[in-house]
Amino acid sequence: MTSFDFDTVIPRKGTDAKKWAAYPADVLPMWVADMDFAAPPSVIEALRARVEHGVFGYGLPQDAFRQQIVDDMQAKYGWTISPDDIVFLPGVEPGFNMALKSETKPGDGLLIQTPVYHPILTAHRNWGLKSIEAPLVATDNGYEMDAEQLDAAMARSRAFLLCNPHNPTGKVLTREDLSAIAASAIRHDVLVIADEIHCELLFDGRRHIPIASLSPEIAERTITLMSASKTYNIAGLKTAFAIVTNAALRTRFNASRLGLVDSVNVLGLEASRVAYATAGPWRDALLTYLQGNRDYLQAEIARRFPAIRIVPAESTYLAWLDCAALDLPEAPQSFFLTHGRVAFSAGADFGSAYGKYLRVNFGCPRALLEEGLDRMERALSSFAASAR
Structure with a gap:
């Protein structure tokens, strides 16, 4: 059975990639619907x-x-x-x-x-x-x-x-x-x-x-x-x-x-x-990897951020997070960008009623997903410490 590598982090800065060029170099982008994987080898x-x-x-x-x-x-x-x-x-x-x-x-x-x-x-x-x-x-x-x-x-x-x-x-x-x-x-x-x-x-x-x-x-x-x-x-x-x-x-x-x-x-x-x-075999392997990322994200959100509500995605590589219970001083996207240097899609971009939501792109190597969650955790810890 052919195996495919979805774990290697491929540097994308300097490639005119919108996902990576839209924010300063120290920001981890997890926003636009663009995966950080190489296309299928046959392609x-x-x-x-x-x-x-x-x-x-x-x-x-x-x-x-x-x-x-x-x-x-x-x-x-x-x-x-x-x-x-x-x-x-x-x-x-x-x-x-x-x-x-x-x-x-x-x-x-x-x-x-x-x-x-x-x-x-x-x-x-x-x-x-x-x-x-x-x-x-x-x-x-x-x-x-x-x-x-x-x-x-x-x-x-x-x-x-x-x-x-x-x-x-x-x-x-x-x-x-x-x-x-x-x-x-x-x-x-x-x-x-x-x-x-x-x-x-x-x-x-x-x-x-x-x-x-x-x-x-x-x-x-x-x-x-x-x-x-x-x-x-x-x-x-x-x-x-x-x-x-x-x-x-x-x-x-x-x-x-x-x-x-x-x-x-x-x-x-x-x-x-x-x-x-x-590329059917590649797609099947990708789906297995993405489903693993979805499940990992779901479990880590529940463990690290129990106030965030997330319904498991049935498709795509996008997660929709309800952050209202975090009671942040600004929109969640702005908060995590400023305090965690991680960029998500703002909930308000998907409707005026969703200003306290985030969209997270988990179509990336697991190491980047882990880093994104770590940045969120550090941002919330710093906020909690400053509020005391």
């Missing part, structure tokens, strides 16, 4: 060979890659699509903004489930839409969706910008959840724009279900957005794709590029193709 080797070719003109996805995605959707999710259903994009975020430009008008309602990834939270502002929120609810069993509340919100919306698996909570919507969403969207004539970028990063044996795979009726009103970028840590290569089975919707969606959304990166195409074709 690196393929990129090396492509670079040695020496010519980097415009890229055009070929039929073989389209068919590979078709086969992948069938094998992983039992979802039957055709090669023509696929629209290649430089990212998921441009994709959902294209969809909003294409299918909404100013004043329409845009439904989201808060807390949620900042570009989704603020997407309504780009197109003059009204933000309609249906918050997820934290329970002892994880985050749950209130189907009645969501249906009432759906009635006031033109589109639903769905994030599943969910960022930042790590919730994975069940078939029952998705069926309720689909029925409501059909009933209220709502477009579903599904950001499913973390679909290969599910824990504890869960299996992702693309909402568009539930029925032809929901597929007709869904734009599904996916990418190899998060799973295989190749986000900087700017390659993603939409799956739109409704031909008329697909034509309008594609037309909304308006010269603003470019073609995909030629190296990103190669990396994505090879990742899907060859």
Whole structure:
């Protein structure tokens, strides 16, 4: 069995890495959704060979890659699509903004489930839409969706910008959840724009279900957005794709590029193709490592910081921490940055009600995760000492 190394700390300073360049050198970054692991060896080797070719003109996805995605959707999710259903994009975020430009008008309602990834939270502002929120609810069993509340919100919306698996909570919507969403969207004539970028990063044996795979009726009103970028840590290569089975919707969606959304990166195409074709064993090993990090983080939070509430992530490599009971003198993100020199994502970036939360990226070697927790502990110890 091939083994992969996720423990080696790879220096990233000086590589134009946003995660490591956004803060001073003495700050440990654990914020943006970017893992500190090398991409799969097969992807690196393929990129090396492509670079040695020496010519980097415009890229055009070929039929073989389209068919590979078709086969992948069938094998992983039992979802039957055709090669023509696929629209290649430089990212998921441009994709959902294209969809909003294409299918909404100013004043329409845009439904989201808060807390949620900042570009989704603020997407309504780009197109003059009204933000309609249906918050997820934290329970002892994880985050749950209130189907009645969501249906009432759906009635006031033109589109639903769905994030599943969910960022930042790590919730994975069940078939029952998705069926309720689909029925409501059909009933209220709502477009579903599904950001499913973390679909290969599910824990504890869960299996992702693309909402568009539930029925032809929901597929007709869904734009599904996916990418190899998060799973295989190749986000900087700017390659993603939409799956739109409704031909008329697909034509309008594609037309909304308006010269603003470019073609995909030629190296990103190669990396994505090879990742899907060859890196399954690497992905499986990564999931085992990430699940170990999740469990370690959960246990250490309970041991070191019992006042912090954390619901175990069901997916992604992101943890959502409720720090309200710490009773800090400032927002938790600012506190730990100033006093611990560790950078997390601020809870307020995911919704105005979440100012006392943090999002932690545990997609890193265990040594960095331990260091981050040590910095948190030192910051809180110093604060407690000064308060006495």
